[in-house]
Amino acid sequence: MTLVGASREPALLARTKELNPDTREGKAALDELTERAVTLAGANKKREHGTHLHTLSEAVDRGEPLPLGTSDRDLADMAAYKLATVGFDSVAIEQFVVADELGVGGTFDRLLHYSGPGPDGRPFDGLLIGDLKTGSVQYGGLKMASQLAVYAHGQRYDHTRFPVDGRDKKALAAWRKTPVPAEEAVTAYTEAPEVSQDWGVIIHLPAGEATCTLYWADLRIGWAAALLARDIRHMRSTRGALAKFESPARPIV
Secondary structure, three states: OHHHHHHHOOHHHHHHOOOOOOOHHHHHHHHHHHHHHHHHOOHHHHHHHHHHHHHHHHHHHHOOOOOOOOOHHHHHHHHHHHHHOOOEEEEEEEEEEEEOOOOEEEEEEEEEEEEEEOOOOOEEEEEEEEEEEOOOOOOOHHHHHHHHHHHHOOEEEOHHHOOOOOOOHHHHHHHHOOOOOHHHHHHHEEOOOOOOOOEEEEEEOOOOOOOOEEEEEEHHHHHHHHHHHHHHHHHHOOOOOOOOOOOOOOOOO
16 A cells, blocks of 8 residues: 555655665654555545544444534444444443553443343343444454453553653653552552453444444454463563574593
8 A cells, every 4th residue: 555655656755765764763754754655545544534433433322413514425324333233232432441461451442231142142131342343354353352352351441640642752751660659550440340251242334335244253262362462472572592502612632
């Protein structure tokens, strides 16, 4: 996609020849040119439209009217979304959680109450993590199951209690070194309601197609993948796997 964007503005390629990727300034400039090329190729437009559909779906789940001027195409998408999710009650929208066991955090789209047949056909009555996807889901099943599993194992965390601008590297470095008493740190955590750690739901709403499909996500597989990823990250940081071979000294005859 980057090459597609560069083909639409050839000056981008010419500019890259003037930059040194081994310097901080050169790398930053190359990153900016890459983002420019991706934008020219239309990737950001798709991403922004996906964000727009997320916002509209939140209004639907809150029972709020859609904004004036919403396009017919978006209205059709929201109608499909509403029809597909009619069996769910939205309990929470866009909440940040952390999984300390993995050292990661993220924001889930929905916490849903569902009562009906489960993926095995047996009755299910409880809370599910739901995630809305507006792009392709053809090849990302394991990644999505892992993402939802992390949410399901996480605790709600109020990151606004300890604010920092993550884009400011100096401020972030100072923030990381700032000691916080345990009794104060624990106040940011809120015990999450009991949510299924076996199953989640992917809500697939491809932009502009007026169709919405639901998929069960097996969070047991997803959690195993998340733990494996953690272990791989740990192993990648391990040092000392190689040691220089020292030949024994030969006796002088």
